[in-house]
Amino acid sequence: MAKKNGGEKSIEVNLWEAANKLRGSVEPAEYKHIVLSLIFLKFVSDKFDKHRDKLISEGKEKYIEIPDFYNMNNVFFLEEISRWSYLIKKSKQNDIAILIDTALHTIEKDNKSLKGALPNNYFSRLGLDITKLSSLLDTINDIDTTKDPKQDLVGRVYEYFLSKFALAEGKGKGEFYTPKSIVNLIAEMIEPYKGIIYDPACGSGGMFVQSIKFVEAHHGNKKEISIYGQEYTNTTYKLAKMNLAIRGISANLGEKAADTFGNDLHKDLKADFIMANPPFNQKDWRDENELKDDPRWMGYDVPPKSNANYAWILNMVSKLSNNGVAGFILANGALSGGGEEYKIRRKLIENNLVEAILVLPRNLFYTTDISVTLWILNKNKKAQEKNIGEEIRTYRNREKEILFIDLRQMGEPFEKKFVQLSKEDIKKITSTYHKWQTQEIDNIPEFFYCATFEEVAKKDFSLVPSKYIEFINRDENIDFDEKMKALQSEISQLLIEEEKSKKELLNVFEKLGYKIESK
DSSP states (O other): OOOOGGGOOOHHHHHHHHHHTTBTTBOHHHHHHHHHHHHHHHHHHHHHHHHHHHHHHTTOGGGTTOTHHHHTTTOOOOOGGGSHHHHHHTTTSTTHHHHHHHHHHHHHHHOGGGTTTSOSSHHHHHTOOHHHHHHHHHHHHTOOTTSOGGGOHHHHHHHHHHHHHHHHHOTTOOTTOOOHHHHHHHHHHHOOOSEEEEETTOTTSHHHHHHHHHHHHTTOOGGGEEEEEOOSSHHHHHHHHHHHHTTTOOOBOOSSOOOTTTSOTTTTOOEEEEEEOOOTTOOOOSOTTTTTTOGGGTTSOOOOTTOOHHHHHHHHHHHEEEEEEEEEEEEGGGGTOOHHHHHHHHHHHHTTOEEEEEEOOTTOSSSOOSOEEEEEEESOOSSEEEEETTEEEEEOOOTTEEEEEEOTTOOEEETTTEEEOOHHHHHHHHHHHHHHHHSOOOOBTTTEEEEEHHHHHHTTTOOOGGGTSOOSSSOOOSOHHHHHHHHHHHHHHHHHHHHHHHHHHHHHHHHTTOOOOOO
């Protein structure tokens, strides 16, 4: 995070403190939409003003109110009532919330690519304290969002705020954001250089942002990337559209927010890359007799209605192109479940789709502390050559192999109670994975193991990494999440028994004539 001269607070921290002044007026889950909408307004206004000045300097004053002269340069056209300068002049008025809503509505009306992206009558409905809202406008007004295009200031602020909001909302919320180090890991592993990228549960669009950053960092061309996604929650759908719009990333997220299972907006899509962090262990995702004949399960058993993990997997498998690669996160339970899940998992392995399974450290996510797994599926594990940027990479045939990696000893502290993968961790993991793809390498105890199809079949098609990786200094042939549940149950039982013993002891004293007050 960049600091100002003299060690002053960064722009992000100043903004976060200004946003926190809204606390009490509205819930944190609400004020992320307030802050991010205002940052968006300031950004598009700064870009508009800059381009307007450019037209004037080129002697094209007669064109400064014609939308096409902005749109052709990827600049959103703004009517006067939508411009930041107009809002700042009126920021102390009692109707400022209405004026902000009007500005957002007008921008969306005038720019087709923003259809469905901006909050609708949001500020008016919240009944915000005018003084606090005005103070927030003043803080944002101090930011020159276009000062250094290379710094991606607004993108940086968005990323910071999305992570802070996810942290603030805590367990059970914050599903709109996947921690940056996990997204980085997926991008570096599957290497989305060019082609179609899809995310069936795209949240605020973090997977797409990191994909574009990956392309730019490796000197690729982001024009060779097409982005498709879907998001169920309407407010998060709007966040994603804004998050992508401020970065100039074109994406097809469908006409509206929609349930990926009940209303697939990209039925015929075939993606070269899939990156996803779908909801974990989603219950009752379909009615008993619903979606039984869905073409996405073709060739597999119907995923159980009690848990959507394998429904997400099969949705992604159905969307992969012939050479497509998917990287996604799931709860560890999907590695070894029985019933329909077992049958689907076995078929995936028999079809040579599973390429790598990586068990991640605990406490990477802001919404759960359970250990989770990164799956890599690959539609083409045969020997082939691929263009990876400027490099031509020769892959060996890995059809009858699965790479298991244990990352639970990796990670560095983050925000006191969380963990994130460091750049060094990500480099070590991805270099191991890519080396294994191109040549046979020796297994490393307590880190990774390359299992053959026969070995996996012998272990009844379990994908639990600890069943394959050799452990020297510790016993890992256990399911830690299940063990933790068992310990919690044991402690609860002990507490119940202790309470029962106390009551029995009190009864004995009472029979002896003593009166004892229980606490």
